[in-house]
Amino acid sequence: MKSNLEDQLCQIGFTESESRLYIELLSLGPQAVSVIAKRALLNRTTAYSILKSLEFKGVVSSYVNENMRYFLANDPNSLVGFVDRKCRTFDYHRSNLLNLIPEFRGLTGNFSLSKPVVVYHEGIEGVKNVMYDALSAKDTFRAYVCLDKWLKFGHKNFLIEFKNIRIYDKKVPLKTIVADTPEIREFFKENYDEECELTNVLYVPPSGMFENEMNIYNDKVSIIHLDKGVEYGVVIQDSQITEMHRSMFDIMWQKFENEYGKKKT
Numbered sequence: 001m002k003s004n005l006e007d008q009l010c011q012i013g014f015t016e017s018e019s020r021l022y023i024e025l026l027s028l029g030p031q032a033v034s035v036i037a038k039r040a041l042l043n044r045t046t047a048y049s050i051l052k053s054l055e056f057k058g059v060v061s062s063y064v065n066e067n068m069r070y071f072l073a074n075d076p077n078s079l080v081g082f083v084d085r086k087c088r089t090f091d092y093h094r095s096n097l098l099n100l101i102p103e104f105r106g107l108t109g110n111f112s113l114s115k116p117v118v119v120y121h122e123g124i125e126g127v128k129n130v131m132y133d134a135l136s137a138k139d140t141f142r143a144y145v146c147l148d149k150w151l152k153f154g155h156k157n158f159l160i161e162f163k164n165i166r167i168y169d170k171k172v173p174l175k176t177i178v179a180d181t182p183e184i185r186e187f188f189k190e191n192y193d194e195e196c197e198l199t200n201v202l203y204v205p206p207s208g209m210f211e212n213e214m215n216i217y218n219d220k221v222s223i224i225h226l227d228k229g230v231e232y233g234v235v236i237q238d239s240q241i242t243e244m245h246r247s248m249f250d251i252m253w254q255k256f257e258n259e260y261g262k263k264k265t
Contacts, residue, residue, distance in 0.1 A: 001022045006019040007019075011078075012079070012083055013082075015085070017040075017042070018053060020040055021050050024036065024039050025054075025060065025071065025073035026076075028202050030063075030070045030072040031070060031072075032071075033047055033069070033071065037052065037143055048229070049207035055058055058072055058074070058081060059074050059079060060074060062154075070246050099217075102136075105136070114206050115238075116236050117236070117237040118235070118236050119234070119235045119237075120130065120232065120233075121233040121235070122232050123162045123233060124155070127233045130215075130234075130235055131158075131224070133220070133235065134217050134220075135162075135165060135170045136217070136218060137172045137217035137218055138217075139176050141173065141216070142174075142175050142216040143177070143215045143247075144209060144210065144214045146212060146213045147179065147187065148181060149210075149226040149227070150184060150226065151184075151187060153226060155226075160191055162201075167196060173198045174199050174200065175200045176200070176202070177252065178183075178201060178204075178210070179203070180203035180204055180206065181206060202256055204256045212224060212225050216245050217236065217240060218239055219242050220236065221236045221241055221245050223238070237246070
């Protein structure tokens with residue numbers, strides 16, 4: 001049981017020593033450093049350093065009684081507070097990084113590439129990184145979106161967040177072809193302003209073309225596979241390949257628009 005708890009604490013950012021010491025302290029109650037160090041099989045100096053780190057994280061407190069400092073574990077709800085503070089910090093830094101991406105990108109040289117650059121991103125976090133890269137689009141971002149899979153596998157909130165950044169922060173226009181299902185129409189109805197000039201949606205009958213997602217922007221084509229447990233994204237950077245897919249998308253858009261009509265969202 002204790003090992004499982006230690007693993008969980010490590011996953012939220014504790015070191016192994018911090019995890020072990022916090023759990024020991026929950027069992028011991030208020031104790032002097034010497035007692036805690038002995039129980040955790042650590043020397044006093046090391047134990048004190050770890051306790052101060054836990055105190056900084058807000059999950060341990062201390063007080064002085066008769067010239068002796070005692071440490072005690074805060075209520076486990078403090079762990080949730082620690083995670084919440086980390087989330088707010090990461091959100092702040094992520095927002096700053098998104099704004100600084102053009103500046104970082106400006107540091108790269110103008111490389112003459114004879115072969116396409118292919119980058120593979122694994123897992124759902126990798127897929128999200130691929131999506132965020134599309135926000136660098138300098139003109140219309142085109143996409144065949146497997147929206148049913150985004151919704152089916154529980155990523156609706158990410159889609160809304162991505163939409164908000166794209167429209168309100170980056171102001172990147174989007175042309176997207178999606179499967180025409182009640183769930184997908186409801187998603188756009190609930191989350192998009194019908195008067196938004198930055199989003200054009202074309203609904204077409206469901207087909208195999210929506211098994212994976214394809215995004216076309218700048219000199220890149222990204223392909224996203226969303227089946228649960230085997231999520232990945234591949235980004236191909238090559239101007240000729242991208243131009244070919246951009247032209248194909250525009251041809252498909254015109255064809256589908258003539259057949260099924262267009263809805264601006």
